[in-house]
Amino acid sequence: MTVLTENPSSAGQPQPLRRPRKPLGTRAYKVFRVVALIAVVLFLIAPLIWMLLASLKTNVDIYDTAKSFIFSPTFENYANVLQRNNYFVFIFNSFWVAFVSTALSLVLGVPAAYAMSRFTMHRSALVVLMARVIPGVSLLVPWYYVFSNLKMVGGFEVLILSHMFVALPLIVYIMMSYFDSLPLELEESAQVDGLTPIGAFQRITLPLSVAGMATAGILSFIFSWNNFMFALVLSGSKTKTLPVAIFDFVSYASIDWGGLMAAATVVTIPIMIIALFTQKYIVSGMTAGATKG
């Protein structure tokens, strides 16, 4: 399967020809490798830890460079952000928009990807995938005009529609490469056994594609959760999503760093937890179609 390009990393198991287990390189290389890997991990993680630490500091401590790492932690920033600034509402908004736009995009995108894969509809696929290339701003002006005429700006419907613009092409792209990798024979033998083509899709192909749909769905959820530009223009006070809420945090004169970092942590933590549990799927989604050449 091209989509699931995961490394088998369980040590000790007999490996096929691909990856010989015998140690490669000299001792100097091994030392270099450990040092380099630690440097990479530090480079990637340290900023996030800094954000987390700052979110647990009072603003006085943030300004005190002597208290970079040793300070008495406080949850005051979180209490402020969650209660006074109503972040629970924004968390719900972000979740709802991401969830519904992902679900609808799966409903539209999976059958479409199936048809495009099985009937090699290259030109149609290109049209859908073009959406990955178009700058979002060029869609926002017409959308804003149409949807404000329909009195829909500020509602959930328009946000969900706009997020589907990102989700649908992503899902079609990932699912197409997934269906490409599924053998045709299974469907064909199901049809010989008396299933209609649509029946074979429903009962054979779809159940086999759960992993692919999970991949596409999780990635689309993450992209929607993180989306900023569409919500910046199209959301109203009742439908504001988390990224816009954080952005609004700094539009006042002086920055409440502790609160800002707490808000940034509140946005990032849920998506990181999801990512940790679904690591395999995210990796396969990010690399979908990349190794086919």
Next chain:
Amino acid sequence: MPPAAATNSLTGPTNWANKHRKWLFAAPAMAFVGILIIFPLAWTLYLSLTDSQGSVRAATDFIGLENYMTVLSDVERFWPAVGRTLTFTGIALVCEVVLGMGIALLLWRPFRGEKWVRVAILLPLVATPVAVGMMWRLIFDPNIGFANQLLGAVGIPAQPWLSGQDTALGTTIFMDVWQWTPMVVLILLAGLTSLSEEPDEAARMDGANAFQRFFFITLPLMMPTVIVAILLRGIDALKTFDILYATKGKGGGSFHEVETLNVYAYGLSFDYNQYGLSSAVLILFFMIIIGSMWLLTMRKKAGSK
């Protein structure tokens, strides 16, 4: 739906659906794309030929290519924005591909603790870009930021980072490299894992050292994957908006230090309501994106022959 009955009946809705399943399956998604993407894009093209401004509802006149003339002769905002967009994308891409290849090679052979490194690689990738922007704003703050603290510890004078007119763009490139190198790593690692061992093994037998094997065996074999990585990352890098707007705000800062085409077009549309002009900028921007993709795919085809 009993399957046997369905295949036997040669007429009826089920049969019709099965016969036309190709379009039945594809049509809803295509219609969605058509209504939400093609139509707005056509509208943008139309707006770019009018003097639309203030309100989209206001009456407009058709002015032909005048907006394009205005934009293309604008050396104050447009051309610098083109330059910044290309600089940002070019430097970020080079850093991400070189670093990404290095890290992918480090991760190629299995080792203890692989799991933890993979988690570290995943986290920046999924972090919300606006939150990431805010995080770096604090780290790069000239007075209280950790970056200057770190520089001070090794005796380098404090830098203005995001607030410096010459350093802001470089700092945002750094942020992009931090967040998106992991994606390049994942793509290149998938490519490395799918390579066959034999050419490398044969070269080793012939006495080639690690550098020779990388530059003459692995890298040429990896070229198609590298180009896919550049394509996917390049498209997104050209369109970068979130971290730029989150760190420098409207107009890419008071001196437009980080104003790329996307930020410029957004400002024209939603801060100044210059819809005609902004549409012209967007069409030109779109052409730049398509053009650079086309160049890359040409190279890819030429490379694979």
